[in-house]
Amino acid sequence: MSLIELELALAQVLTDADYLARFLVDKKEALAGFELSPAEIAAITGIDDDRLRGYSNLLLRTRIELGLRAFPRVRKLLGPDFVSRYGAEYARTFPLGPASGQSPVFVEFRSLLTFLEQHASRLETEIPFFGDTLQYDATMFVLGNDPDIANEVHRFERHYRPLLDSDDTANVMPLRSPGTLIRTFTIDILSETDRQTSTASDELSHLLFYKTARDVAVRLTRVNDATKCALELCDGRTPIHQIADGVARQVGLGETVENVRACIAMCQALSARGVIGVRTTWE
């Protein structure tokens, strides 16, 4: 009754390139560590060598393709040679483990992100802005697929209803949605249709990512310095008139009534889009 040993041996043949090489040189020697019956040894040693080699390669390619689903722009930049160039190293660095009780896509996403981060500096020499693009894809994937974030958004929307339309804005304290994240990039990734020929810009782009509980898709907005400043001040404790003051100082304007009204209007727009919520002092 060593069927599980047969399955273990086959799994190792298919997922461990070094073991496969040893197996193909001397099968009986390679199988010595497994407790197999003569029939089971015959079952695995009789498999066609070329098919085993081909399926092992296909498995690795399928595994990496699964992870690359989380990185659509990176995948495009890396091109079809990525698996042949880095696949073996990736498999050695992150060998397949037991079932983890987590989403397989997330498991592969994390491994591949770590691997690509480790190689980012080398890849950056071949692919302009590789690091930025990697962080962009990773952010989008997490915002759109992480149940913890989505649950936070659900709770946020239940508790904090937009109150900015009320006449009494003095007691209003805006706070950012848990699904809101500001990332600063050295280029505007979204506007780049051909990353390979893009050039660096001195201007920073603030891409504001956010999601709402009613929509699976990740949303993103390009924001200016004033909006970025306002969002960073929206902590649920600072009243809106103080946020307006902070924004006015940040962008070098006076604390005029017009500027405060402009800031409130900005917060209203962000609130209407679900980027921020509002709580009041009497909550």
Place this chain on the structure above:
Amino acid sequence: MQSPEWGRWDIIEIHFDATVMRTPHLGVGLGYRVAHHDDIVRHRDEIDFLEVISDQFLYATDEKLEAMLAAASGLPLVSHSLALSVGTATSLDENYVARNADFVQRINASWFSDHLSFTKVPEIDLGTLIPLWFTEEVVETVVKNIMTVKSALPDTLFLVENITYYFSMAKNEMSEAEFITRILELTGCGLLLDLENVYINSYNLKFDPYAFLDDLPLERVVQIHIAGHGAPADMILDTHDHPVSQEVWELLEYVVKRSPVRSILLERDDESPSFGGIMEELAHARRILAMR
């Protein structure tokens, strides 16, 4: 038991599950994919049911599940999983079975299916379908595991699907068709017959697909999968990214005329297919189903 004319009778135990016969005829459906969500909503009237890959929802956000259910909007749903690994010679992954059972109940699936393969061993989750060794010992393993699945979902019909494989184990004790038949007889499951897989295996491993079908208990077919692949080379890969081939349409006609098929499901996995083309394929499948 003895018979004077025929000698000793062999008594075999057959667990015939009447739920197979009571299973509804769902018609012609499409595999739900997030990338096709908007098109599915637009063409909902032309789709009879949706098959949902449970693995894409076992760890999904509530929003993602709600969006899928909204797209289905009353269409019957069936659940299809990829990693029960009924061929693994140890006990099943309890977490995975429980999550699937919850999902099947949550979407009120008409039935639930997975593959005759193994995808994991205790130390390694391979994440893909590995062919089984067609022996009596493996039959016993698969039957035990399927019974565990059925006990987790006693009110939902379970189907097993034939897989695509690019190598086969040596020294099999029986043919694949005999192996599948034994599993169906001993478990009472229905058959999810993937005709694309039959065609690909027949091409890659060089056998007659019609002879293979003739050896199957086609009366147990509940659902059929059809799909397409790229241009054949030395090997055909099961990619689900092209229109259904003429060879598979012909296999479908062959089976429909010989089996009480309850549903046909088109699998299409590429992200931006021509959805008009997909609807034409569903209409073609519907015409074939009407030949029954």
